[in-house]
Amino acid sequence: MLLDGRKTADILNEALRVKVQYLTKKPKLEIILIGNDEASKSYVKGKLNTASNLGMEVHINYLDEAIDQLSVEALIQKLNTDKGVHGILLQLPIPKHLDSDYLISLIDYKKDVDGFHTMNQGLLFQKKDGIRPATPLGIMMLLDFYNIPIEGKHVVIIGRSQIVGAPLSKMFLDRNATVTITHSKTKNLPSITKQADILVAAIGKPKFVTKDMVKVGAVVVDVGINRVDKKFVGDVDFEHVEPIASYITPVPKGVGPMTICALAHNLYALYLKQEKE
Template identity: 55%
Template sequence: MILLDGFQVAQDRNLTLKKEIDQLKVDGKRLPHLAIILIGENPASLSYVKGKGKACDLVGIKHTLHKLNDQVSEQEVIDLITSLNEDKTIDGMILQLPIPKHLDEVKLIDLISKNKDADGFHVVNQGNLYQKRPTIEPATPKGVMSLLKTYHIDPMGKHAVVVGRSNIVGFPLARLLMDSGATITVCHSKTKDLSYHTRQADILIAAVGKAKMITKDMVKEGAVVIDVGVNRVDGKLVGDVDFEEVSKIASYITPVPKGVGPMTINALIENTYELYKMHNL
């Protein structure tokens, strides 16, 4: 079994990006700038935002945190997003999810300019992805694909099974894997006999948010296993995969933490830099 070390791969990619940002400093140019909107005090969100800030600091990308209380009105959030859309010094923007239920998540995400959509969630950017047009790819799927490429795992001709169909991870990741030549099966809460499908997978992606849902008996020996899930159990972070058992039969597997999470953050700051270049052609 080979561990897919997302932490190290992300670190290497971040340092490569840092060299480009350092050159911008030498040339006296404006630096890329990411705006992060955080609503409420969700502990996981606070942790994610902290990690994103650290990565920005490492590579030299400016970042500004706009922290709002969980009783904020939708109009106040709309006004903030509109202001950031109009601010020419802001290259990328993200709305940290989840947000309070009284706010319309889809409406607010689509209000972010598609040209500042660092998460790749805007309906136009998602549409471009499904039409195979150049776009800002969603951060987690992009990070997963970068990780596979780094370890020379080619999806071409492989059977990839994605468990989870969210617009943030499962659905776009299935699209990217398909574009890479894989045959795709997407499973979800209504799938009958989930184990039958997961055992067919050469590449198995777990992205449902249920701790240790994927057990050893659900995985084909020699499969590549990518665990996108992040769950807190007894104060510890665990994935959707029973890592201890599944790692005994997988050929490659990501850990939780330090697997997909760092790759997601790396993809986010790479997206911010891509948006910066679009704004400074």
């Protein structure tokens, strides 16, 4: 059965839209887009369309690819102090001459809609209230929408990034799952992935997860999005894995829409916190 991220996001976003229309003012998101990366432009367009449809305000700061570090820092500091701005998002990747880690650290964690700031990462790992990274949050929202049990299940995550693998592992642990994280140095990977009740692929290698790596009846979550022969494919060999999986996310229309959905919910949460202060 498909875990339809597009349909799920539409339903959850509609419920959020109803909440937003009763707010005294619109939650505002500032997106910083540096350079002309076509994939980044596409992602930003999706975020803009979703937020606008929800009654939220979005402003995109288009910056030249050759912009210097200090200029980006100055923009972030300006947005940090603007009380009319509730969320700030630095669209990744950015040009290599810029320090993305430092720029993310400059964003006020109370406006960190992506959940990448070290403060929000720390709050997650201390099991305290904070903004969760959008892709892991979107995955959890999707599994919950389909009432997929998590407690007591063995979750195997392929990939250990700070954006997906690491925070997602903690979110599963907090739901009483048993979690195994694998990566490029893991030996005998198929013997581990075949133990998974829930298998998450987040490594950026097209069709890496094959049928012989998946247990019959497993739930398969494909975070990857890779362009192959002008088509988008995931990290999972969908055609051959789908028949043996109990649930599986498609690519596209799987995790992607849920990431944007989670971003919108994060912006709403940031708005509520800031308006209370």
